Amino acid sequence: MSTLDWIIFIVAAVVFVITGLSILYNMIKGHHKTRLTDKFVWGLNIQIFYALSSFGTGLMVVMSAIILIVGNEFPFKILQAGNSIALACILAGVIQMGIDLGKPARAIKVLLGGKFNSPLTIDFIALTVLMILSIIFIVGMGAASLAAMKVWAYLTILISVLCMSTHTLLVASRFESGFRSNSFFSAETLVCSIWSGMAIMILLSSGNPLTGVFVQLLLVLSAAGLITGFSSVIVSKLGKSEIHTHKKVFILLSAITFIILVIGDLAGIKQGGLVVLACLLTLAAVIVEKASSVIVIQQRPVIPAPFSNLDPKERYVPSMTEIGYLLFSIAMIAVIPYGVFLIGFGA
Amino acid sequence: MSNIVENYADLLMEKNLTEDVLASPYKWEPADPAAIGEKKTLYGICRHCMQGDCSTLVHMEDGIVTKVEGNDIPPNYGSLCPRGNAAIMGLYNPYRVKTPLMRTNPEKGLDVDPKWKEITWDEALDITAKELRKAFEYDPRSIVVNEGWGSKDTLLRPAFVKAFKTPNEVGSHGSLCAVHYGTGLIHGNFPVSLPDLEYCNYHITIGRSLGPNFATAHGSKRLAKALARGMRLVVVDPRCSHEASKGEWVPIRPGSDLAFLLGMAHVMFYEIDKLDWQFLKDRTNSRYLITPDGDYARDKETNKPLVWDNTSQKAVPFDTKNIDSPLEGRFKVDGVEMATGYTLVKERFKEYTPEWAEELCTVPASTIRRIANEFVEHAQIGSTIEIDGVTLPFRPVSLNMERNVMSHRYGVYADLVGKLINMMVGAIEVPGSCLGSGYRGESVLAPTEDGTMAPGSEAVPVPWTFPPDHIGMQEFFPHAHTTPHIVTYVVENPEEFYLDYELRVWLGIGVNMIRTNAQPERYVEMFKKIPFHANVVYHMDEQAVMADVLLPEHSFLERLRVMPFFPSHQSFDNEVTGLQMIQLRQPVPKLFNTMHVDHILMELAERAGRMYGEGGLLDCINKFDCHIIHDHGMHMREPYLLDLNTKYTYEEIIDRWLKSWKFNDEGKGFKELNEEGAFIKWQPRTTFYHYYHWPADSTKHEFYFINLKKVGDSLKSNLRKHNIKFPMIDDEDYIFDLYDPIPHWVESSEWNTPEEYDLFAFNWKPPYVSSDVGNVIGNPWMAEVYTKDPFEGAACLNPRTAAAKGLKDGDWVRISSRYGSIECPIITSERFHPDGIGISGTYGPGNVGSNPLNTRGPHFNRLIPTSIETIDPVSASQEIAPKVKVEKIAKRSN
Amino acid sequence: MKFGMLIDLRKCVGCFACTIACKAEKGTPTGINYNKVKKYEVGTYPSVKLKHIPMPCMHCDNPSCMEVCPTGATQKHETGVVTVDANECIGCKACMIACPYESRQFLWEIKPYYEGQERTPFEVYKQKDFQEGTVVKCNGCLERIQEGLEPSCVQTCITGARIFGDLDDPNSEISRLIASSGAVPFQPELGTEPSVYYIF
Structure with missing residues (x-):
């Protein structure tokens, strides 16, 4: 890694730690530090999720396509870099969704609830599986056979597209x-x-x-x-x-x-x-x-005119807390890929 | 100037500043541990509006009040308005005054910290009683008892005032709502006249609330039933209100209602043949001959008023049998030409064509004609109805009005034109028609020797004395409702008012004139001048911070109350017609170091030496006669009269009053009331309609308002006799123009203003708050709801008017009348008359130490005048639709 | 017994008694009101009217909220009332996105009623079961209807605009009134099959 890389990594790591601590603090203290309202219940947190999960799932699909078309001939290093960035994006998105919950500590209830037609459950499962696939790639794909990589690619394409579809499912009722x-x-x-x-x-x-x-x-x-x-x-x-x-x-x-x-x-x-x-x-x-x-x-307005004509006109503006979460996600996108390479999975 | 701080300096030195009881945030004490696990339900009466009679149930769990709901008994049968539901927050209100306080800062002002110190109840009561005793010994008139809507739950206040022999009971609530003269004169009753919604088929309502505008529970239910039955509702209003949205809205220029009424009456006089001629002939003084001086022509021997007899072609006493007496005409009696009362009234109305009216009030002439015709048509003149085997005339129409019509210089005239309109179709005191609220009984319409019924209540003038006894100058305003605004001028300049005593003690009970009357700075200045000011208070409001001593009373949930049912302010129907009832509120345990207002009054009376013996509080309780429902209310009689030298508890007094109650045949007392929750005695519905007691021509109502003239003449002659002029008025015709026996068009004080004052400001009370009894504005549950209403805290304009001024929604403006100004944002809406700017509610200036919710919002009353040139000289009502100018200012947050 | 409510908008006068009665019954925290009343105007001067539409939770038979709830915290009770279990809710707010009637609110923070003051004894007593970070809504006064009482909003209505009853019983007052007046739910085209009917 060059000097520039090191600078980026260290700055990102510092930002990551500071904003990470503030996230923990806000999760413990409660949700009222945001400027979310009953009208705008999904704000910057979910916006970040949508943007980053687009990047992440898109990258994973592109990687899978490359593996299927070109196979082993494509430099592994580039694929690993892409995979790490995708993992960082997806993990950041998942954390954003997590801290957007009113009761983040209860997140596991999504799996235990058994409501498999709920878009959130689908999303939760799909993202988890996608992250697992990504981690498998990080630790195991360096020495894998082409066949194994192709199986990985098949699974990754399916799960990635499922994740993409949840973008629509989550707001389908609107x-x-x-x-x-x-x-x-x-x-x-x-x-x-x-x-x-x-x-x-x-x-x-x-x-x-x-x-x-x-x-x-x-x-x-x-x-x-x-x-x-x-x-x-x-x-x-x-x-x-x-x-x-x-x-x-x-x-x-x-x-x-x-x-x-x-x-x-x-x-x-x-x-x-x-x-x-x-x-x-x-x-x-x-x-x-x-x-x-x-x-x-x-x-x-959820309720159509004329019934909603006298409702106050609200706008959503994110609070400092939510902007802190954004910085955390951006920092993560630098920390994880550099981290993966530092630890030695790059080659 | 208050002497309190010097006079009591020693006492105050040893006290601590009240950091704890006024601390913010207030640390609540935990509930009584003995109550844990306990569930109980108490009988209650709500007190969060002027009506204050909804029967409730108050639930408590573990010593906490957890719910207040309607009780399924009269008059509300289980329903309850939003304020009643929110009463719990009036109890658990950290801005309440929690213990007696005394000021240590001699300087007074709304933003000046009084530097209260906590004193004991003994100290507070002793100091107040001492001041009362001194004032009583100097001159009983030097004591003012100032009461407001917060004092309606007291049984003893009127007797207390009598025990101190002062005529000066100054009510804060009446001068912006002086709506009683017409009901007193024509219906002999008090406070207002109401439609019988059980049968009414066509109701015109102006400047008042039938129920929904104020969200009064039982009034709204009765209206809903009448509308479902098919009653036509016509609402004349500058704003399409909640009620106007349930019927026909007739938009009208604010402050011009008299023109509409005169126009409508003209149509009835001149364009409609079928009026209730029988009623006019038999039951009014229309046939009475009037001399050129305007008085009744009287028989030389019997002194009875004369009417013309066509058969004998001469004037005969009105009660002569078998005559043919015309309603209209001019006749010569002893060489003098006289006209009948009807002729004179009708002639006066000739110029008030609907076209004339349209110019002044903007209601199209065709609408005025149509409504007049529909009104007469629906009156079903000549028809009858059988109720419980008795046949009564049936006139299912009513025109009713209240403060937004009558709070102008011409207020009483407007009231009287409304009575003329009702009388022309015979819609007075019969089923379906306009009935006086208040007492139901034979005495109400009982005739005098003149054949007409005696005026009642506020149509009975206050007797003249000179120098005047009343600090409110009722001698100069004999029909006034209340005159707090005049008091500010009297205190400022006693010589102008010929006052021959000093004001020494001001005792306020549940009152706040600074917020609820007009030109608040005048009241602030007045309070600075008063030597001793004690206030029985609920929360730290504007009048409280101007006081010397605060005597904190219970919130209403904590206040034991036993009261008779008073007929409502909105309407009647079979849910309340004939109802005689005693209601009970069982108190919840008190939270703070407060006292029941009646206990405070009993203590003060005893400590000031006015409890025992003749003329003392006990004697006055024995003699108490409620001015509204007389012997149907609390009225002591043998063998329950109080012994004048015994000390009674409050409950014992209540018990004796209950046993004295006219409808209590079983001798039930306080104990039984607590078991049963209420005493309910239905009376025959026929007796509810006063026609029943005095049918046919056995009594008459005034159509030619001679009593108004008599009082005016008497006042004028008294001025001459003492060689004085009317205070603060140079041209006395300005006063006496309003004492004419025939109502006519008179301009209000706002009719001719400089050009830049181009809009009429007007006000209404919203359903969230109604008249803000018990500081509903400061109630956080209500605030959650009213702060989200875009029409609250804003000035409402018609979109065309706003556009012409270059204003759009959300712009901030300064609204200035010639008397004061306010600032607020605007909102535009199609529901407002183009000539008006409407501001809702009961916002006020706020003060140091108050609930922050009480400091926000545009204080409409700042725009209203108090001076004598602007008021109605008969009722003393203040002008409620001042002309204003509107200027855009920089935006700010609310 | 199937929860049903009929609201006659011809009678509603927009007094908000239903909103406040609900608040008192449930002790909902600051900013939370299970019942809403929408105000709107129709027409242009001088032919204009002020109208109101009170909206409790519609307790739909086909609730969008229940379908998207990932943990099953939102359930439909046998009486037809849709409830939220505060212990199961994770506060994801997907139900708030899904509900087409604005019936749900998120409990951001339990703040004292009197701003800047401490919570009154009423709040401390009544708000024990509220949890910050969960979604809350009208539960049809389930405890009251199980005791044979009406929901608070129905009992308090000052014009008698609200009727409560059993939609499963074709002879109940509410069933007969719905049929005779042709009452329909609000926004029926959304397909959620509300249990609250309106006479417009």
Whole structure:
């Protein structure tokens, strides 16, 4: 690891410890330090979960695809880096969901409750299994056979997509018949996850012969992102719903990414600044889309007009506590991958 | 100037500042350990509104009050309003005054810390009694007993005031709600006139609450039943209120109701043929001949009022049999031309066309006509109904109004026009119609020698004395309800009012004029001048911090109460018609070092030497006659009269009163009441309608309001006799214009203002709080709900009016009348008349040491005037719809 | 016995007695009110009205909340009342996202009623079973109906707008009134099959 790596690691570790302690403190003290309300019950914590689990599950799907297509020939180091980042994202997301619970210490009741059609139970199980798969990869895949890796890949793809689907399931009840639905929510979730996973993989694998292929796949995925975003705006207009600002930002970012990648493809660019820019824009677009969607579905009054016309107009603004949780998650994304490599699973 | 701090300096030196009892946060004591495991239910009476008569059950577990709910007996039959349900928080209120206190800071002000010190009950009572005794010996009139809605649970206060021989019982609650003259004059009763919702088919209600606007429990139930039965409800209001939303809303410019009423009466006089001619001829003084001086023409021998007889073509006494006496006409009697009362009244109304009215009140002329016609149509003139075998006239319509109509300079006139309207269809004291609340009995409509019924209650003038006895100047306002606002001027400038004594002692009981009356700074200044001010208080409110000594009383749950049922303020139907009832509140154990208000009064009377002997408190209790329900209420009689030299407990006095109760044939007392929870005695419903006692032409109501003229004439002659002018008024016509026997259009004080005052501010009480009896505004359960209502704590404007002023929802404004100003955000809504700006509620200035909830919100009453030029000179009611200007200011948080 | 409530909106006057009676009965902490009353206006000046719709928990037969609850803390009692077990709830708030009637609230903190003061003896006594971090809601006054009483909100209503009864009994007052008035639940198209009916 270079000096820069060490600096990043140490800073991240310090932030991780401090914010980690504050998380413990807040879990013990109680939930009232957040600025969540009865109208916005899922706030920054869940927004982070949605964004990071998109990255994580997307990365895992991309990794599995690489394993199935290219097999052992792809550098293990890159796969391990991707896997560690995915693990960090997923673990951060799970912790975010955990601290969002009113009674985090009772989280185990989700497994004991036996309510398997509850989206939360599905999510809990799927994320746990995915983390186990990720840890298996960390400790065991260095010396595994191709067959074993392929089995891992099959399982990982299934569980990752199941995790993606829970994004929709968790808020499905907010989508009823008629004007409140958004038919493209699931499509967006799928596209955004894989698209962001691909972007991260490109950043990790820069210099590798396959990177060019990844970049072309990124182009396809950014087109998909753009189209699903555009379609959901049409659906909103048909359903006489408001078109939210974040949707416009998402479409703008996807469009710019697509255009950059088209230019790069025409010019034969397979790495360098333009590619990095396209990846960063991708991540930004996905963060905007996933994080805002959590707030937007709660903004709409549950009880329709005119009954809700005199309700106070509320806005959600995260508190310092919740921003602390965000820093914790970001720190984790640096600490775990560096940690994995330091411990020696990198090779 | 208060002398208390110097006079009692030695006593106060040895006391500690009250850090514990006023500490914030207050440390609650644990409940009585002996009560653990105990479950009990007590009978209760709610006291969280003006009505204060809902029967409740109070549940206790482990010594804690856990629930208050309605009891399934009259009058509320198990239901209970939000305030009644929230009573528990009035008990467990850390902002209560918990022990007697005395100030050590001679400086007084709402934000000035009195630096209270704790004193014992003996000290507090001894000091107060000593001051009372000194004042009594100097001049009994120097004692003021100041009472408010917080004092309605006392049995002994009126007798206490009599025992101290002072005429000065100053009520805080009446000058913004002086609505009693018409009921006293036409119905002989008190306080107000109500519709009979059991049968009424068309009800016009103006400026009052039938139930829902105040969320009064049993009133709302009766209205719901009447509406389900198909009754038409017409609500004339600048705001589409809760009640207006249940019927037809007639939007009206605030403060212009007299014009609407005059217009409606004009339509009935001139455009409708079928009025109740029989009623007008037989049961009113309409046929009486009126001299050019405006008095009755009288027979020279019998002195009886004369009517014209077409048959004999001469004037004859009104009770002459077998005559053909016309309602209208001008006749020559002994060479003098005279008109009938009806003719004069009708002629006066000629100019009040609906088109004229529309200009002033904005109600379209066509609407005024339609409502007048519908009113007469629904009155079913000539019809009868049989109730319990007795046939009575049936007139199922009623027009009723209260404070938002009558709290203007023309208030009494508006009241009287309403009576004319009801009388023109015979809708007075018969089933389905307009009935006076209060006493049910033969005496109410009993005729005088003039054939008309004697005026009752506030239509009976206070006798003249000069120099005046009353600090409230009732000599100059003989029909006034209460005059706290006048008292501020008298204290400020006693010479102007010819006062020949000094005010020495002010004893407040459950009262807060600073918050509930107007121009609060005037009351603050007045209190600074008073030598000794003691207050029987519940919580640390504005009037409390201006006092010298605080005598803390129980919250109502802790207060033993035995009371007779008073007919309601909203309406009647068979749920209460004929009800005679004694209600009981069994007290919960007291939380703090407080005393029952009646025990305080008994102690003060004894310690001041006014308990025993003739004229003492016991004697006054024996002689007590309730001014509302007379012998149907608490009325001592043999053999239960109190011995004037014995010391009685409060329960013993109650026991004797119960046994004296007119409807208590079984001789039941306090013990039986505690077992049964209530004494309920239904009386024949026929006797409830006063027509029953005086049918046909056996009595008459005034249509030509000669008693109003008489009182005005008498007042004028008294001014002449003593060669004095009316206080604070230069042109006495301004006063006497309102004593005319025929009501007519008069401009209120707000009618001609400088141009920048372009909106009428108006107010209502919301259902959450009603009239804020028992500090409901400070109740956290109610606050949770009312703070979420966007119409609370804001000024409400019609959207077009707001747009014209460049205002939108949430903008902060300063609203200024010519008397005061307030600041609050605005909200726009289609439910408001374009010429008005409406502010809800009972918010107030707040004070040091108060519940923080009491310091927020726009204090509407700041905008209202107190001066004599602005009030109704007859009822002394204050102007409730001041003209204001509105300016946008910087936004702030509420 | 199947929990049923009928609310006649023609009678409701928006007094909030039901909200406060519930608060007193349950001793709900500051900010928690199981019963809501929505206020709304219809029309433009001068043809305008103020209207109210009181909303307890609808105690649906097909409750969205129960389906998404991961631990089974939300259950449907045999009387039809939907309850939340405070000992099983993990506070995930998925039920609050799912409920289309805003029936549920999250107990962020048990704060004293009088702000800045300590909890009154009433609160200390009544709030023993509340747990911060759980979701709370109307439980249909289950203890009262098991004793044969009406829910507090029904008993207190000052205009008699609320009726309570047994929806399983076609001859009960409530069943007959629902049929004769054509009362329907609020937002029936959502398919949750509420047990609270309205006469609009």
